[in-house]
Structures are given as C-alpha cells and as structure tokens.
Amino acid sequence: MEASNPQDPGAAASSYDDLPDGLVVADAEDRVLVFNRAAERITGLPAARALGRPLDTALPLVDLEGRRWWKCTDPYGGLAIRTGQPETRLLLPDGRDVLVTARYVREHGGPVSRVVVGLRDTSARARVERRHADLIATVAHELRSPLTSVKGFTATLLAKWERFTDDQRKLMLETVDADADRVTRLIAELLDIARIDSGRLQLGCYPVDLPELVGDQIAGMTAAGLDVDRFEVRAEERFQVWADPDKLRQVVANLLENAVRHGEGRVTITMALDAAQTAPAEADGAEQQRKGEGPRMVAMTVDDEGPGIPEAMLSRVFTRFWRGNRRGGTGLGLYIVKGIVEAHGGGITVGRAPGGGARFRFTIPAA
Known part of the structure; x- marks a missing residue:
C-alpha cells in the first residue's frame, strides 16, 4: 500500500x-x-x-x-x-x-x-452492558430456585432428622442431588459461553464414529423412559468425523433433547455426506489442500413433527436467552451448540422439517 x-x-x-x-x-x-x-x-x-x-x-x-x-x-x-x-x-x-x-x-x-x-x-457499549445485565439476571434467577430447594431440604433434615423415615430422607436427598446437578449444568454453560465469546474454546479432536455416538445418546434417553420407537436413524454409512467427542456429544444431546421436549411424534436423525461441500472421494487431505478444496463434510439433520418454529423467530434461535414461547431453561443451549459447531469448522442452520416441525442441520468435517 x-x-x-x-x-x-x-x-x-x-x-x-x-x-x-x-x-x-x-x-x-x-x-x-x-x-x-x-x-x-x-x-x-x-x-x-x-x-x-x-x-x-x-x-x-x-x-x-x-x-x-x-x-x-x-x-x-x-x-x-x-x-x-x-x-x-x-x-x-x-x-x-x-x-x-x-x-x-x-x-x-x-x-x-x-x-x-x-x-x-x-450504543455498542450499551448493548454489551445490556447483555451482561441479562446474563446476570438469568443466572440469578436460575440459581435461586435450586439453591432455595437445597437450603430448605438440608435445613429441614438437620433440624428434624429423627422425625423422618428413611424413605423420606432418601427422597429429600435425591431432590438435593438433582438440584445440585442443575446448578452444575448452569455453571458449565456459563464457562462454555465465556470460552466461545473469547475464542478460547479448546477442542481435542480425533476420529469419532458419529452413528455410534448418536446411538449411545438415544440409548441413554430410552433408558431414562423414552419409547425407542420415538427415534428413527438414517445413515448412508458408518461416518467418522474429526471432532472433540465430548463437545460433539453435547451438540447431539442438546438437539435431540430439544426435539423430544418441544416437538411431537417421531424424531428423525439423518447423517450423510454434505453434497455442497464434499470433495472428490479419491482425493486425500493433502491433495485436497493442493487443489484448494476444503475437507469433506458430514451433515447431520434432526427433524421433529411438532409445531415448528415461527418464521419470524428463526433468526433468533441461536442467540442468547432465546426460548421462543416456552418457559424453563436458560435459553443458552443452542447458542453454545452454534459456538461448538463453528469451532469445529462447520455450520448449523434451522428451518422447517418436511413433517411441519423444526429441522436443525449441522455440518462437521469428516475424519
């Protein structure tokens, strides 16, 4: 210049x-x-x-x-x-x-x-300050309920231990344990957001069998009481992707839980090579780089049969604190999912499924 x-x-x-x-x-x-x-x-x-x-x-x-x-x-x-x-x-x-x-x-x-x-x-600083204020208010609200429960049950047990039967004590302690898990999840989400926003999200990537990871997640959900027929998995082949298994599991779990909680009917999971970003199959990684081509990408789609997401809200789905018309939760899950997928070099979109419900689709590099 x-x-x-x-x-x-x-x-x-x-x-x-x-x-x-x-x-x-x-x-x-x-x-x-x-x-x-x-x-x-x-x-x-x-x-x-x-x-x-x-x-x-x-x-x-x-x-x-x-x-x-x-x-x-x-x-x-x-x-x-x-x-x-x-x-x-x-x-x-x-x-x-x-x-x-x-x-x-x-x-x-x-x-x-x-x-x-x-x-x-x-105005830029004001937006940042509003986001921080929203985050603090949300965290305070989400922490208040489980901590109040923990404090109430533990104080009651300490003061009146002898008045309760073993079954009653066990029920109270189980409630305390569940609320402690809820607080732990919230803290983990906040740490993930801090790492994503600062660009310090660290990934330990190696080849991961995506269909096997999805199958394990579904098995855990059916063991918790869901009907196995609620899920349908479609995979062209046994895809291995280049990913951090813990973070990828977090992405898959969030999308499946959203589909079950907010959707209806069957949840369909489809895995296939992404036609828009697939390099020639015979070219290895080094040759793809010499040709200026990116890595092969695997696409995973999660469809449900619920009411779907209104068109006017689609652009806000991956923002912080988005909950749509639903109550409960922090509204941070999909924001974190987007950050994890993009940290892997992929992308994620939301739209309408063929059955009328919501469709989430993300891509991730093939191994």
Whole structure:
C-alpha cells in the first residue's frame, strides 16, 4: 500500500476508512488531516467539512455540563508531560453522546505534533452492558430456585432428622442431588459461553464414529423412559468425523433433547455426506489442500413433527436467552451448540422439517 501524503487530507483519511472506530487526526497547527468513515458515521458530520479545519470547529464536543471540551482540555498547551485524555463520554452538537479518547503525540518531548482522537458509539457499549445485565439476571434467577430447594431440604433434615423415615430422607436427598446437578449444568454453560465469546474454546479432536455416538445418546434417553420407537436413524454409512467427542456429544444431546421436549411424534436423525461441500472421494487431505478444496463434510439433520418454529423467530434461535414461547431453561443451549459447531469448522442452520416441525442441520468435517 502506498503511504498517504500527510499534506493531502483526503489521502490520509482513505488509509483509515476500514477501521471500525472513528479516527480524527490533527497536525501541529490544529488542522484536521484525517476524518475517517467511521467518524462520519458516529458523529453524523461530513469529512469534507472537517478536513483542514481546527478541531474545535471540525469536531465540536461538549461535556455533560455543557462546557466546550477542546477549550477545557487545551491539547496544544499545558504541561509537556501530558500524553492525552482518557476515554470520556461527551456530547455531539445534536445531543447524542459519544466516547472520546485523545492522544498527544510529541517528538523528543517537544510540542504536540499530532492529536489523535478515537471515537466510539455508545450504543455498542450499551448493548454489551445490556447483555451482561441479562446474563446476570438469568443466572440469578436460575440459581435461586435450586439453591432455595437445597437450603430448605438440608435445613429441614438437620433440624428434624429423627422425625423422618428413611424413605423420606432418601427422597429429600435425591431432590438435593438433582438440584445440585442443575446448578452444575448452569455453571458449565456459563464457562462454555465465556470460552466461545473469547475464542478460547479448546477442542481435542480425533476420529469419532458419529452413528455410534448418536446411538449411545438415544440409548441413554430410552433408558431414562423414552419409547425407542420415538427415534428413527438414517445413515448412508458408518461416518467418522474429526471432532472433540465430548463437545460433539453435547451438540447431539442438546438437539435431540430439544426435539423430544418441544416437538411431537417421531424424531428423525439423518447423517450423510454434505453434497455442497464434499470433495472428490479419491482425493486425500493433502491433495485436497493442493487443489484448494476444503475437507469433506458430514451433515447431520434432526427433524421433529411438532409445531415448528415461527418464521419470524428463526433468526433468533441461536442467540442468547432465546426460548421462543416456552418457559424453563436458560435459553443458552443452542447458542453454545452454534459456538461448538463453528469451532469445529462447520455450520448449523434451522428451518422447517418436511413433517411441519423444526429441522436443525449441522455440518462437521469428516475424519
């Protein structure tokens, strides 16, 4: 890329137009050299009117008490040890608030040669804060019920142990055990979300027999009381996929449990090579890479015969706290499923099954 001419404000600004945050740069004479596209979007001020003008005119800002910010901070004056201004919430001419940081660039401790201003839209921070508040509220709500139960039963047993029969004590302890499992699951979900959001979800991948894993999951569900005829498995062959078995089991379990809990009738599980992403069968991995082709992908589809998911809600299914019209649960399961599938290099979609219910389909690399 050619270096921008510092005397050409337009050329200088074009170098920073791909930045997600607003950037404004003024020279030693207080002339604006850079006013990138993000700065235009955040402030609503056109770059053409800002370039070449003083900061106070090009980017008029006031603090929450109505004082002119540039006059108060005096970026070109004051002590030579000043390096800038920390992030501050300020007001634009139209009354909207914006987060502003400023850095004073000096050469060899001399006068300010550049003032670099960063702009961030407060709506992004507000969305993050709302998400954190929702997460805290959901966790508090989900923890309150099992912990109240645990506290109640344990306090009762400790105070009145002799009044209860062995069967009554056993029932209370079983309830406490189930509630402890519920709390453990919630904590595990929160840890998964933290790892997914930070990009630190670690996978220990090796070849996994997908039909066998699905069969084991169904066997566990039928052993818990479900009718074996509730499930139908269709597999073209014994697929081995390249996956973390524990995480893949978490994905399969969540999709099957959702289909059983919220769907009706038979749950159909189909496994096949993904025709849209399948490389030639005779090409090994190294040859596929030389040809610029990706790995072969296996697709697994879970269909139920329930009422399905309304069209207007399909885009929200994999977001945090989505529960549709249902009560119960944290609404985090499908968000985690999407994160796990994508961490494997696959993808997941939701739509309508041929029988009218919901259809979840995910892809994962073949071994």
